[in-house]
Amino acid sequence: MSRMSVGMGLMVHSVLLLLTSGAVFAYQVENATSGGSVYFNESIPAEDNPAIQWIFKDAIIAQRFPGGTPVCIGLYGGRCELYVNGTLRLDRLTSVDDGNYTMTAQYPNSTIIKTSLYGLRVYTPVSNVKLTNSMSGWIWPGDSVSLTCSADGTVVNYSWSLQGAPLPNDSRYQFTQSYKVLTISPVFANDTGNFTCTAHGFLNSENSDEISLKLGSKISAVTLTSNTSGSYIWVGEDSASLHCSADGSNVTFLWNLKEGSVPPGPPYHISSQGDSPPQSNLLISPVSKTDAGPFTCEASNRLGNETSKPLNLSLAWKPEGNIACSAESDGQNIKLGCSWSGGHPAANVSLTFNGTIKNEITNVTSLVSKGNNFQGSDLICNGDQLGRTSHCTVPIGHPVAPGHNNNSITDAKVGGTLNLTVTVEPGLPVNFTWQPPPNNSRAYSVISTNFSSSYLIQHVTEKDAGNYECIAENIIGTRSFLFTVNVSEPAVVPPPTTTPAAGLSGGAIAGIVIGVLAGVALIGIAAFFIVKKKKSSGDNKRISEPDDQLGATVTYATVQKKNGGVAETALTNNEQEDDVKYAELKFPNNNSTMATVPPPVETEYSTVKTSIKQ
Template sequence: MELSSVVCICILLSVTLVVAPVSGTELTSNTTEWVWEGESVSLDCTTQVENGTFLWKVNGDSLPASDRYYISKNEANTNSTLIISPIFRNDTGSFICEVSNTTVNETSNAVNISVAKPPDSLSIGCSAASLTGGVQLTCSWIGGDPAADIELSFNGTIDKGKNEVNRSVNLDNDVQQPEFICQGNQVGKTSKCNITLERPLSTSHDNNAVTSATEGENIKLTVSLTSQNSLTPEYAWVRLSTDTVNITSDGKYKVESSSSGSTLHISSATGSESGTYECRARNIIGTTTFKFNVEVKSKGSGGLSGGAIAGIVIGVLAGVALIGVGVFFLVKKLK
C-alpha cells in the first residue's frame, strides 16, 4: 500500500495588540463639582512626565489671563497648582492640564466646576409668626441660584419646597413635638436651624399674691411673659365666682394685650370687685393660667388716713387751748 504524502503548511499569524497608554497626569480639586461664587478653588495637577511644561485649559481653550488666577509649580516640575480666587460664575467649566516635554505629551482627566450664586444669607432662617388663631412657621433660604431645597419638620410631619417653606398651625392642633426644624441644601452646601416653642410662661408671677386697693381707686393686674419662644398667645380674662364671668373691655374693665403680656384695668373699684381673677394665655403648645387675688377695702377700714389724723390733732390742740383760756379767766375771777 502506497502512502500519500501529506504536506502540512503551518502559518503563524502574529497579532499585535495596541493599548492606549495610560496618562500619568492627574488633576484633582479641593472642592466638589459645585462651589459658591466668591469662594476660592484650588486645582492640583500632578505628573510623572520629567521636565514637563504645564498648560492649563478650560472648556478646551487655554486659560485666559486674569488677576484672579494664580499658577505655581514645584522645583521638580512634577506638580502645578491653579488657584482661582475669588471664583465667579463665568468661571464655570471643564478644566484640564496638559504636560509635555520633547518626547511626551499627556492630558489629565477633566475636573468640572460649576459656580452657584449663594443665598442672600449664608445660614437658613427659622421664624414663628403669630396669626389669628394660630401661628405660621417659616423656613427660608432665598436668593440662591439654583434654588435651595428646603425641609420644614414639625410635629412629626415634613414639608418640602424651594427657597422657602411655610406651615400654618391652628391653635386646636394637638402638638406633641414642640421643636420645629429647618434644613436647607443648596448645591451640596447645607444649613440647619431649630426653635423649641414654649407655652406662655412668667417666672415673676405669684399666683398667691394679693392686690389691695381702697374703694374708688383704679386697679391694674398685669401678666409679663418671660419665655423666649412662647409666641403671641391668645389671652382670656375671667373672674371666678359661682359662675365664671368672662371679662372684656367694656366700661369698668379694659384689657390691653401684646406679645409680651396682658393687663386688666379696673376703674373706680368697689367692694364688689374683690375676688379672684385669672388670665389664661394660650398658644399652639399649651395654656397657662395666671391668678390674681384682689381685695378692695372700704374707705372707713384699714386705719385712719393722714388727713383724718391731722384733723384729730388740730381738734385736740384746739381743745387744749380752750381749756387753757377757761382756766385763765377762772383764776382771774378768783383773784
C-alpha cells in the first residue's frame, strides 16, 4: 500500500535507528489533515503469522494474535483498521491524534521482534483570521497602538500589509509573538489606510478583514451660518436657527453670545448632527432683543481649537404703542409733531398738515405761525415700519366738545353732589375757566387737563341753581359751553299709613277730614314773579348780569288762587319796556302744574318766589 502524501508538498522523513541488539527499525513521520486519514505501512509476510501490537501514548490501540483477527481498541474502536501485514489506518483525525506510534511484531517460536516507530503530525487548515486594535477610540499623533492578528487552525507564521502592499521598512513598526502582534509607536498623522494581516499554515493561508486606525486630526474650517440670512427676525414672534460645522476629529462645540457662553435652557436649544463633518445646531425660539449678537461657534479637540467668524442676527421689534400726534403752542406759534419711537429698525414717520407733507425717521415736527389760515385743518400722522403701519389724526381749530348741548338742563338734589364736565377733542392744548368762578369753600373745586375740565360742587344747596359757563380757549380761538342747573328738594317719603283706632265711628273720622280741609282753605297763597329780561346771541353769549342788580327791569305780580279755576294776570312793566308778558298758573287740583309763557323772540330767564300766609 502506498504512503499517503499530505498537501503543500510536505516531505516524509525516514530515520534508521540502530538498536543495541543489532535489530534495525525505521522511524517515519506522516503528515495528515484534521478530519482526514493516515496509513502507517508495514510489509510483514502473512505466512509468518506474528503477534502484532500498536501502541500510542503507552496504550494498545490495535492488535492481532497469531491466527487471530485484527481489532482496534479503546478511543480508536470504530475509526481504525489493522491489516494482516501489520499496516494501521487511522480515520477522522484530530489534533489529539498528533504524536508517536510504535508497532511491535513477534514471530512464533522465535525470539526475533520487529519494531517500527512512526510520528504523526495532524494539521488543521487556517480559518477565522481576525485583526483587533488595542485602542477602540480615537488615536492621536504621538500615541502608541498595537494590532493583534489571531486565527484558528495550524498557523506557521503571519504577514502584514497596508493598503494591499507590504508594510514599509519603518522602525516605528515593531513585531512580537512571531509577527502575530504589530505595534506602531509613535503614531504619525500619515498612518492612514487599511491594515491587513495574513495567517499562513501548512495547508492554506487566509487574510483578515481590513482595519483602519481612527486617527484624530486638527480642527479647521469652522463655519457659522444662519437660516435667516438677509431677512429681519421679529422679536417675540420668530425663531432663528444657527448652524456650525468644522473639519477635524472628535470635535466638541461651544456656543458663545457676545462675551459669554449661550445660557443653557429655553429659549436656546443646542443639538449635534453627525460626524462627517462634525456639526452643531443652535435653535432660538423665540428670539429676544438680547439675541442680536454677535454669536460665535468654537470647535475644539485634543489637538487644539478654532473659532468661527462672528454672526449677527437682523432683529426687528415694533415701536412702543401706536404713532402719537401732538400739538403744542407757545402763544405765537403752533408746534405740530408725529412720533413713533422705540422700534428697530426705526419707523418712517410722515406729517401732513394744510397741504404740506414732511417725512422723517421716528419723529417729525412742523412749526406753523398763529396767523396762518389753517383753521379747520387736520394734523395727520402716518407711520410705517417694515410694512407695519399706524395712523392718527388731530383736528386743529377752535375747541370742540362733541355731544355737549348748551340748552340741556342738569338736575341736582339738595345735599347731593354736582359734577359739570367739558371734554374737548384732542388737539391744541386748552385753558379752561368757569363762570361763576368757584369760591374758596371746600365744597367747590375745578380739575382741568389739556382737554378736559370738571366743576365739582359737594353738598348742593338751593343757591347753586342757575347757569354756569365753561370757557375753553386755545391759540386759535375760544368756545363757551353752558350748563343750566336745576336744584330740587329730595323726595319726601310719606309716613306709613295706620289703621284707625278701634272705637272711632265713621262719622267721627269724616268730621276730622272736613276740619283739615277747612284749615287748608284759609291759607293764602301769594306768588311773586321776578322777570329779568336778558338777550342771548347763541352758544358763545356769556353770563354777565347778577341777580337783582340795580337798574334792571323787574316786574312783580301777585296772583290769588281762584276756587277750582285758572288765575291769569298781565305783568305790569316799567316805563323802559314796551313788551307785555302773560303767565298762566295751574294749581295742583287742576290739569297743569306749570306756568307757561308765549314764545318770546328773545331768551327770558325768570325767578319765581313764593310765600305762604296763614
